[in-house]
Amino acid sequence: MSENVLQDDPFRQIERATVSDAIVDQLRALIAGGTLKPGDRLPSERDLCKRFGVGRTSVREALKPLIAMGLLEGRVGSGTFVAAESGQFQKPLQWGLLGDLQSQDDLVETRHMLETNAAFWAALRAEPENLAAIEATLQGMAANLTNPDEFQEFDANFHFEIARAAQNKMLYRLINVIRGQIQTWIGERLTLAPDQAQSFAHTSLAQHRQIFAAIQAGDSDAARAAMDHHIQTATADLRRITK
Amino acid sequence: MSENVLQDDPFRQIERATVSDAIVDQLRALIAGGTLKPGDRLPSERDLCKRFGVGRTSVREALKPLIAMGLLEGRVGSGTFVAAESGQFQKPLQWGLLGDLQSQDDLVETRHMLETNAAFWAALRAEPENLAAIEATLQGMAANLTNPDEFQEFDANFHFEIARAAQNKMLYRLINVIRGQIQTWIGERLTLAPDQAQSFAHTSLAQHRQIFAAIQAGDSDAARAAMDHHIQTATADLRRITK
């Protein structure tokens, strides 16, 4: 066996501890840097092997964690794709934060805390485009009072846009993650009482408008209070359904 | 080609989409359930292959994500171990929450929000053993006013215990994660100004005592205010160092 690999390779860059970690770093940087955008397809595993000059095992072991964290998405027969930004890190955050929660109470309470603060800061920091985005979701809700699914979509986006307007990326991401759980919970409840969905929608829209007004006015305390009231009543209403 | 695949397959148990994901779920459950405790050594990969009845590839691809999330730790020649609980999910959470933050501001702000609320709830929910644990950290700080490292350790634990006393697991975990970053930041600053460490310690201890008093008294608003004041001044003091 002549395994002498004296290549034309005078001095190589220092290698990471493990090959796959080095690949992870590289891919992560490509995604974070925007070279690989959501929806993009990566070269096939066999291609990546050649490009990186490593075995397929290493490539796959690098992709696995990225897939597990929701940065990538593997589809057999089709390829590996960069996941939508909203889904990134969703899974590990869910594992870490929601993995083994005994009750919904922690979740609801934490959400309340995050969102009231988001409203507070949004009132102080919202840029014109943030306000426009929030208002757009209000219009969307108004136009879909009778379509529960659509309405919920705009509802969620309303809270999203407020989180974004708070100009705190970390807060935004936390709300983003928790929202997923909350959304599921809301959906379940509404399915149980479809007849109430419309009345909920009316109440909800009115409260959303109050929140928006406070944010637009730059009144942070009012915004916090309005969001507090909204979440309190909405939570109470939804909880009542099961009983 | 008449590939008629009429097997003797009456009703199969539903299999997970992929083998490795199933293994991930199983291992994750074992860790979350406490069957595998931090520090425990897993069977060797080759053993796991036999036990699960799968190839080594699948086992390794299951371990990889768990290692990447900090739940497991692989040591060549030695084995794979369950990581310390404090380190679990630290990495993905850091990637997800702190990965590409432009400034420390988001971090500090979020921490402020989380901890003030933790103090608030702790005042309402702290059990006797929580109070005892918090008080113990106060004594530890008092006994280590001249040992910066020790003092910081007790300082961190003080905030930890308050988070625990708030009886919200999710909040606790968030603080847990963010604390790591904050701790690093504090350490850096104090190293720059070791002469000020002692005066900081005195101020800090006094404020901690106020917080504890409010929690002990069950005065949630006072506890929140005291924590707010503490974090505000501590942050400002530390920021001043760099300038």
Added chain:
DNA sequence: TTTCTAAAATTGGTCTGACCAGCTGGCCAA
């Protein structure tokens, strides 16, 4: 030409078996 279909090529998922480089523990010589 257009449309539909079936085979071929491609892709991620899995298995096997092999080798490497660290680490462990026990054996043996000094």
Added chain:
DNA sequence: TTGGCCAGCTGGTCAGACCAATTTTAGAAA
């Protein structure tokens, strides 16, 4: 007893093969 060595573990990597899902292609049918 002490010191050093070596065999046998472990995780990390590689190569080649097969599977099933999917896409692409090419040919047949309209």
